[in-house]
Amino acid sequence: MNCDIVYLLPLFTVTIGAILLMLLSAFESIRLEVASALSIGIFAVAFVIQLVPIGMNDVLPFVSLFNGMLAVNDFTRIASMIIIACGLFTAMSAISYFRQNNFGSLEFFSLMTFAVSGMILLTMAQELITVFIALETVSLSIYVLVGYNRRNILSSEAVLKYLILGAFAGGFFTMGIALVYGALGDTGLAAIAASISRDGLLQNPALAGGLLFILFALFFKVTVFPFHSWVVDVYDGAPMPVTGFMATALKTAIIAVLANVLLLAADIRESWFDMLFYLTVFTLFAGNLIAIGQNSLKRMLAASGIVHTGYLLIALIAVSGDQFSGSVILYYLAAYAASTLGIFASLSYLSGTDEKRKEFKDFRGLAKVRPYSAAAITIFLLSMAGIPPTAGFMGKLYIIITAYQSGQVILAVLGIISSILSMWYYLRLIIAMYFHEADDLFETSGSRSAPVCAFILAICVLALSLYPVAI
């Protein structure tokens, strides 16, 4: 069993890095750039370790560790790679943002690295207490990150809102664990799966209730309707890089857990199919309607995040039989993460001091003054809207194929309609950038790492579209 440690190397790398960064923040003489570079280095190392499947070739595709508490397989490996990449790009764009806004301290990078380590753990967790601990590690770091700009009143409002509602969600989750434990005397996902496939879900009300609580807590975290109400204000108040980080890394981790829970046994989806179906439909359309009404770019992106959650739910529901469409979900998450991080990286430097530009009208004429930035943002928006030849198009294509294949034609068609609706708010920014005269010089200060980050991500968005996925 001594080789188990090998599978956890990325997790160890990130966690040790996080502790190291925390210790370093005691020294005032260290510059922000050093901490940023260090965290980028940590993420890069972890990414490379994760990329090379050490010891994966000679063992089963599914390895369970620590007596079944953690599991390592291709799904967790790729999910953690996405999360680590999100951390890397956030660290890159954050430095520009902090320099421009004159705040930020070394702890930021440490907290973000802690959050990433929690997220990696989340993807691997196969036991509810472990999930809870990982979830709280992530949440605690993110609460602090959301309120990181102490001088900003919106930021304080956001953190309070998120903290109170997040605490409720955490409470729900523990309540769920308690019920499940009461029903089964075990908190392992394997035990739950075994019990459901033996007796059926609804035959055991305590178990069903417990799972429902757990699902709701997770739905809250990934902003499924009707648990989405916090997201617009929180994303709006959080500093730009943090919003991008929450929208991508956090969503990837939680969707991974959600996939683990929802796909435990076919009976879960079958028993609650109607509920899941309507939640998906309402998530898609509520997100679109909220996004259409926004004037602030950040709020629009927050609301459009709800829509993307809806697409992921389509993929989660439309799993045919026991065959797991993990690759489709991961592909969509990677495509979505690349475009969302890209647009937040661009906004990190374009928004200017104190985020003075964050409405659609503030970006009028951007293409005339900064054509390359505008082109990059256009690529990200086209990807989010699902227009070829971008990764977002392929992601939506795979999800809709999965939906058709499992007979969910209505979901597939609604997904396409929602895509038409979403054109409205993505195009609005493109129109603002290209079809108006510039009345702003879009001067920015700070380092060049955020523009570089946006450039790399724009290439990623185009390159990912050719990455093959098995359906």
Place this chain on the structure above:
Amino acid sequence: MFENVLSTMIFLPIVIGLAAMLIPFSSTAARRIGLLTSLIVLFFGLKVYLGFTGNGQLEFTETRALVESAGIFYRIGVDGISLFVLLTGAALIPIVFVVVKDRPRAFYGSLLVTAGAMAGAICAADLVLFYGFWEIMLIPIFFMIGIYGGPERKAATIKIMLYTVSGSLLMLAAIIYLGVAFHGQYGVWSFETAGLAGLELSDKAAALAFFAFMIAFAIKIPIFPLHTWLPDAYTEAPAAATFLLSAIMAKIGIYAVIRFIMPVFGPELVRYAMPLAWAAVIGLIYCGIAAIGQKDMKRLLAFSSASHMGILALGLFCLNIQALTGSIYQIMAHATSTGLLFLLIGIIEDRLQTREIGDLGGIARQAPVFACFFAVALLASVGLPGTSGFIGEFLIIMGAVKFDTTLGVLTATTLIIGVCYMLWMFQRVFFEKSNDKTQGFADLSICETLAFLPAIVLILLMGVFPQPFIARITPAAQSHIATVQGTGQIAGQVALDHIQPQK
């Protein structure tokens, strides 16, 4: 990468176009590079024409895996129908780079990207690939109208975008549905056009998928009542973009019906041919009447173009060889004549800063060559015997009479509307008294004359000597009509056999 001629014709303009957007050339340099690129593309187009054997199969094919696990392939090729659509585009685009001057380099870049993507859409033999190019060709057009268009450009851009995107997404739904149905039937993923012809779909599903495709193409063509984006978009777009929209993009809509709907949805097409033909004729008459009242030359021509597209569409729905041959012939004829007219109007606008018919007059005396070219293109557009337009329209009307006498008679008699508004416009703009504005109108320069001349010659040549073209079109038209009438299942099966082994 470029050992295949068609791939070169697709990707050379796209790559150079993107380079022209990113690398700071001067505007003139970008225009010259564009001209050179489009001439190279034309050269390759001629090479394809000469090497084309016309055996009824796709030729110059190239197949590469894009996403093999999902059956998405980079699969291109030309047959008798796509060859002519491709060549029309390749032959006309160089003219744009000669005539349209003093635009920013991004404009020329966008033109090149659109040209490449259009070639891609024409050559694609895989539905997902086709969809990709279909969307990509729209993106530069969107920017060209939105950035360089007229005063009402924003509204026009949003209108065309919403229309075409809704149509495209409907089509995407149908494409995915076909792919899934194929997977259900044969156990492999494939979006190859030829293979999909062998699908057995339930009536209801087939009808829904048929309409999803039909609406997407009907928006592009446009067929009444989905034409309302057209007058605004054509009027507000800069001349070069209007040219691309009317001369090539609309024709790709017609071509796509022949290429994708006829083999796969034969029975549905037969069932719904009558209402669709009526929609086409109503569009023909309605847009013609609307054109009479226009005061703006470009808007008049926009309505005229919509009206003529009604005839082309009618040719598709008559489902007989004469009409289909006529439609394919008319694709070339109409692209040449309308495309030229939009470019010539662009010249008027450039030199006089107005398009109002009321402000113009007496141009013929100032610029005889210009007026002469305009007259040839205009007469071809109204279908005067001796010009290319006559052959196509005659064949279509013949087919229409065969299909349904009422429709045929109605079409033949209402063509007079076109003559009416066109000649009246010509009279008011080119004859009558010249005024201060038109007094100094300069005639075409030598370069411009030379650029337009081949197209003018082509119009006349196609009018008096149509046989070389018809001979190449007829076999393709015959095979498509045979497919629609129900013998096409076999062709699909044959094509399927060579994709099966992938499993």
